[in-house]
Amino acid sequence: MxxxxxxxxxxxxxxxxxxxxxxxxxxxxxxxxxxxxxxxxxxxxxxxxxxxxxxxxxxxxxxxxxxxxxxxxxxxxxxxxxxxxxxxxxxxxxxxxxxxxxxxxxxxxxxxxxxxxxxxxxxxxxxxxxxxxxxxxxxxxxxxxxxxxxxxxxxxxxxxxxxxxxxxxxLEEKQLTPKQFIDLKGLIGDTSDNYPGVKGIGEKTATKLLVEYDSIDGILDNLHALPKGVRAKIEADIEMLHLCRELATIxxxxxxxxxxxxxxxxxxxxxxxxxxxxxxxxxxxxxxxxxxxxxx
Incomplete structure (x- = not known):
């Protein structure tokens, strides 16, 4: 065979x-x-x-x-x-x-x-x-x-x-698509690779945002709809967010x-x-x- x-x-x-x-x-x-x-x-x-x-x-x-x-x-x-x-x-x-x-x-x-x-x-x-x-x-x-x-x-x-x-x-275990994994790392960073992501955003919040808005771009297009605290954290770290997404991309x-x-x-x-x-x-x-x- x-x-x-x-x-x-x-x-x-x-x-x-x-x-x-x-x-x-x-x-x-x-x-x-x-x-x-x-x-x-x-x-x-x-x-x-x-x-x-x-x-x-x-x-x-x-x-x-x-x-x-x-x-x-x-x-x-x-x-x-x-x-x-x-x-x-x-x-x-x-x-x-x-x-x-x-x-x-x-x-x-x-x-x-x-x-x-x-x-x-x-x-x-x-x-x-x-x-x-x-x-x-x-x-x-x-x-x-x-x-x-x-x-x-x-x-x-x-x-x-x-x-x-x-x-x-x-999808079953992590609720995310392969591509969304890059955006997850952009949002939460990676301690083992030593890049920070957005300060104060953890995996639970990041996953929830990605399930709702699909990507970092989708989240940024809907900043006005986010809870005030989450929105403030993302706005404060927006350049780092883009950089961390780049670093996370294979x-x-x-x-x-x-x-x-x-x-x-x-x-x-x-x-x-x-x-x-x-x-x-x-x-x-x-x-x-x-x-x-x-x-x-």
């Missing part, structure tokens, strides 16, 4: 950071005999394999942030300015994880000046012309990418625990590309086995063997 083609677009940093913190409890950091920290990469591979078993992609791409300076920091200097330095044991794993992804025969894609989100958004449009797209992330900002061909898979706590969003699930025309042929997943068993041996990932070799058999 021919499997319908399906691409998994992986938010690399989301998996790597999750892997690091899940495998750093009690202060123990997994290292090779030579002292190279590998806990984040080990966690990354476990999460990736779990998603492969769950969603059975025929194609995979992994997207990465390429440094902290992007076109968003040019617009708003404090963008993501609250992020702490990466833990020292994680730093050497940034390059190592890309080497492992490469060893799995999966393309690594990133572009200086853009975030992984922009690369994922761009590739979801390109590859969505050919097949169904599943975006694997922990980041709710990605929900704006949902469309007929694109589902967003949010990783939740614990193994094999995913929330899969299509337009119907989004740019889907980043200068990256990947054809279906380039991201067809064809793992090479012996190549991966020797890579895992070198990293002392012995417990993952069995996982990998089962997975590779199911793919081939």
């Amino acid at each position: 021919m499997t319908e083609p399906k691409v998994l677009l992986v938010d690399g940093m989301a998996l790597l950071f999750r892997g690091f913190y899940a495998n750093a409890y009690g202060g123990y950091i997994r290292k090779t005999k030579a002292g190279l920290p590998t806990n984040a990469v080990f966690g990354f591979v476990k999460y990736l394999f779990d998603a492969c078993r769950t969603f059975e992609p025929t194609h995979i791409v992994c997207c990465w942030d390429m440094g902290s300076k992007t076109f968003r920091t040019d617009k708003f200097a404090d963008y993501k300015g609250n992020r702490p330095e990466a833990p020292a044991d994680l730093v050497p794993q940034f390059d190592l994880v890309k080497e492992v992804v490469d060893g799995l025969n999966i393309p690594n894609i990133g572009m200086i000046g853009y975030e992984a989100d922009d690369c994922i958004g761009t590739l979801s449009k390109q590859l969505g012309a050919h097949m169904d797209v599943y975006v694997l992330t922990g980041d709710h900002d990605m929900l704006q990418l949902v469309d007929e061909r694109v589902k967003v898979v949010i990783m939740k706590k614990g193994p094999s625990n995913y929330a899969v969003y299509d337009s119907e699930a989004l 740019y889907c025309e980043a200068p990256v590309s990947c054809s279906p042929e380039e991201c067809l997943w064809r793992p090479d068993h012996s190549k991966i086995a020797s890579l895992f041996e070198r990293l002392e990932f012995n417990s993952l070799v069995k996982d990998m063997s089962k997975l590779v058999l199911s793919v081939s």
